Amino acid sequence: MREKTAFKALVIGGSVGGLAAAHELRSIGAEVAVYERSAGRTQPRGAGIVMQPEVEALLTRLGVTARSVSVELYERQQLHIHGKATRYVAPQLMTAWDTLYRALREPLTNVCYRLDSSLKSVQVEGHDVTATFANGYTAHGNFLVGADGIGSATRTLLDPSTETTYAGYVAWRGLEPESDLPDDLLELLSGRFTFFGASGMQLLCYLVPGPNGECEEGSRRVNWVWYVNTAQKNLPRLLTGSSGKRFANFLPPGELTPEITAELFALAADSLPPQFAALVRLSHVFMQPVFDLSPYRMVADHAVLLGDAAGTVRPHTAAGTSKAFGDAAGLAYAMNGWAPPEVLPARSLEDWEAQRLAHLVTLSRMGMQLASSSSLGTTIGRQFLSST
Template identity: 70%
Template sequence: MNPRTELQALIIGGSVGGLAAAHEMRSVGAEVAVYERSAGRMEARGAGIVMQPEVEALLVRLGMSAQSVSVELRERQQLDPAGRTTRYAAPQLMTSWDTLYRALRDPLSGVCYRLDSALRRVRVEGSEVTAEFADGYTARGNFLVGADGLGSATRRLLNPAALPAYAGYVAWRGLEQESALPRELLELLVGRFTFFGSDGLQMLCYVVPGPDGELGEGARRVNWVWYTNVPESGLPRLLAGRSGTTFTTFLPPGQLVPEIAAELVATGEASLPPQFAELVRCSEVFMQPVFDVRPHQMVADHAALIGDAAGTVRPHTAAGTSKAFGDAATLAAALRGWTPDQDLPAGRLAVWEGERLSHLLALSRAGIELADRSSLGTADGRRFFASA
């Protein structure tokens, strides 16, 4: 029996980075299968996403425009502590995790997309890669793409020393229906990117598409994120959910306990402009601690890491999603023309790894510098929500 000559790619991680990888690998002739560790509906952990060129390029290739999945902003405005505004023109497109996920997932309806697939082991034998999952399922292909994010199982298997390190601050988040918020707030926020910063905190807000991608006025959502310094010793208290589960990297919507919710509102009233304090009061809050994964390695034998699995960038760069998309597009280009009956194109992959690691390191440094400007994650920055 002759060996198969078409490339079969196993994509580990079914969020937007994994979906981008699936599209890019298909564009160079690969058969793809996507394996996602979540057992059910995936949480929209990023909420709002700034539209970037790498994302737009893939959408256009798939027959969509950036405008069709985005809300257009016309201005930026900075609030002072009393809520007074300074504005300037700054056109920008904003989308959301769930809108982008749907835009990428729908064209892959005929592709294997398997949920509840927690990776446990990877084996390479010749040109064949075998992925073994916690439920006993086994998948075989010729190249494995680890796009499984911050808590990447692929990274742990390929490079166990590359562990996430807490950056010293958290991101409180809200994603509220436009129609549910007070009219005065909407008059301030709609059509604008709004932000505020002071020692040890930073908050920003903008409008994104509705839960089903709606772009009409009243059907969209107001997305906000509020960064505050929190000592590492205070994290377990904040990550203890209503359900009794103590989370590690993400406190989902509906899990904030009443005690912390009250403390959050009080902290907002004491430290935020009044409009932002009101927005926090009106919201069902969720939370993500900010972690750093230092870039080290992106390529192993018949495998590669992309996006946060390879290394993180701070959220202030607005480049986490676009970096994953760029990783996926350039990885596929490096593998273009390769078939399993040939030697792996190690030279092209080494060039890809070098270029993407340089890009990742530059973004990582830029993100840390942006955080430092608001004393986020710094030793001397004001801290909040310390352990009781």
């Protein structure tokens, strides 16, 4: 590694990918400021996260062990439609978005982290980058990192023509305290990755740490995600909350309308094993449509994109978070040693972009294949939740 020198990085996006970028850039001597568009606490766009090597590596450098922020699973089990389970040994560590967020955020308490910062414009003059936000605030630095997710404002500013594509299915989700579930259901799910699949749907379930990172029995949460095929024409209805607000790509807990709730519970009763149908009924359900964003360039003039801002992978790969962490680690390696007014390390950034885009393409194809194998987002899979 080259000798550490300083530059100022403006990180757009304060979720776990942006926080990973902040840590990695600080490790090479950069001054970092993070800007998050959420007005309050950043909203998790998912609940459970599979612990992957890229995530564990950064946590270890921060003095946090993977086990201290995870629930350990010992088996995988497939539930069949009448409730019988087929099991096999498969150890795995599971964490949660808010647990990981806390582990990354707490060491950055002395770093500039501004909420309510929706990026509106970026201007580059020489080695100076100016970011202007919707609230009128202006930030100055030498390099900008777009880690602002699938709805990336950074990406839109770099190339307004990029668009997401609906994948043909949605992810219904729940995240419930284990203490709220019946003992027999909790006994079935505890210590296991549980799944069920049928034409046009798939449900996965496992335990994750509690809301404050608790990993001890009795204080954890049960995380589940239910992928369901539904036509794009149904999305406006499904994304209209009980408050009357139309959401773009995430229906928060508490916004499920009585009409959609009744349809979803009926679908669960008709299509899921009885244990999973009961779990859905006991949950505060939220929802995300699954979108694709084709792999995109990652390097621009004094700016880069990483994580979902550069391109998405389907959730079946369990690699969305780890991909963002890998992007951030590679970026820091490419940028190490640079300081204005030196010329940017263009060759290193090009190599980083080529390596990470190749990785992204591989993961993207893998995710689509996994979805297709479960007839998710395909023309042959059954369709549900029609508005007609």
